Amino acid sequence: MSVLDTAVSSRVRLARNVRGVVFPMASGGVYTEELLEVMKNAELAAKGLFDYDFYFISSLSDKKKLSFIERHFISPDLAENSSTGGLVLSKDGTFSIMLNEEDHIRAQCIEPGFNLKKAYERINRYDDRLLSSLPIAFDEKLGFLTACPTNVGTGMRASVMLFLPALKMTGIMDSTILKIAKYEGLTFRGIYGEGSAPIADMYQLSNSRTLGLSEMEIIEYVERAALEIIKLEDKARLALKIETNYYLRDDICRSYGILKNAYMLSSADLYSLISKVKLGIILKVLPVHDLAELDKMVEMSGAATISGDKDLNEVERDILRAALVRKILSKEHV
Numbered sequence: 001m002s003v004l005d006t007a008v009s010s011r012v013r014l015a016r017n018v019r020g021v022v023f024p025m026a027s028g029g030v031y032t033e034e035l036l037e038v039m040k041n042a043e044l045a046a047k048g049l050f051d052y053d054f055y056f057i058s059s060l061s062d063k064k065k066l067s068f069i070e071r072h073f074i075s076p077d078l079a080e081n082s083s084t085g086g087l088v089l090s091k092d093g094t095f096s097i098m099l100n101e102e103d104h105i106r107a108q109c110i111e112p113g114f115n116l117k118k119a120y121e122r123i124n125r126y127d128d129r130l131l132s133s134l135p136i137a138f139d140e141k142l143g144f145l146t147a148c149p150t151n152v153g154t155g156m157r158a159s160v161m162l163f164l165p166a167l168k169m170t171g172i173m174d175s176t177i178l179k180i181a182k183y184e185g186l187t188f189r190g191i192y193g194e195g196s197a198p199i200a201d202m203y204q205l206s207n208s209r210t211l212g213l214s215e216m217e218i219i220e221y222v223e224r225a226a227l228e229i230i231k232l233e234d235k236a237r238l239a240l241k242i243e244t245n246y247y248l249r250d251d252i253c254r255s256y257g258i259l260k261n262a263y264m265l266s267s268a269d270l271y272s273l274i275s276k277v278k279l280g281i282i283l284k285v286l287p288v289h290d291l292a293e294l295d296k297m298v299e300m301s302g303a304a305t306i307s308g309d310k311d312l313n314e315v316e317r318d319i320l321r322a323a324l325v326r327k328i329l330s331k332e333h334v
Helices: 033-044 062-070 116-133 165-169 172-183 215-239 246-261 267-282 291-299 303-307 314-329
Strands: 007-016 052-056 086-090 095-099 105-112 156-163 186-189 202-207
Touching: 007 116, 007 215, 033 086, 033 095, 033 116, 062 303, 095 116, 105 116, 116 156, 116 215, 156 215, 165 172, 165 215, 165 267, 172 215, 202 215, 246 267, 246 314, 267 291, 267 314, 291 314, 303 314
Parallel strands: none
Antiparallel strands: 007 105, 007 156, 052 086, 086 095, 095 105, 156 202, 186 202
């Protein structure tokens, strides 16, 4: 079973609120003394766990906000909260804490590959500190109290980003997987969460139920479901019969040729082509490349992220993106 080929990353997110403090959405866009105290203690709870930077959302440019959204550090909702929003972001980008988004505190930890337990262990250490420093809203029967009722209970979402090109190609994704996920109390979403579309055939599988289960039960539940879907993806890859599927082999090789030689490359073209290239590498049609590096390339190729501190127009971004892709694909692994 090709877990390493299919599980791109694992994420655990916790929603926490402080008892007696108004929800951010009801604060009227004012930095109250209580909200500032929440932000201060949420930041202090991270000290010593990892190196980080702190940002007031109001201090970020529109381009920086978009880059942070592209890289999954913040949500679009937090980007719009220039009144009371804040962010604690680890230097390596694997840990982020959104302050005064929908909840007072939304912490997330992302680990590469199929590693939900490690992500949970890291975020749990932060949560223990948070619970000892702030009066977090908790009910003995319901659990943690959150702004959205669907998060009440553990307040936890555990998700695995899965690369599922064969299930998409064979039509099993739409006809079967989505129905199974919904029946099992799980959700399938695009890489930017609710309402977003999949990019480069990557889907986010997460729990939709937070009430009545422990945190470890949720982790194990999502892990089991992810492994079952990975098995189905393996079967779908075999069903493609790549040895005799000349049209697919041709499509894969053409996609590789374009990415290796294109002088200009839009993000939409990259997302479409890189999925076929990754599948070609997995099916041994193409030379071996580091799949994690290719996934990182997709993450770093968004319009705002690839521009960095420069004010680039669309053509300049497409030229820079193509150059980045050519550089990465020039490195083959034996």
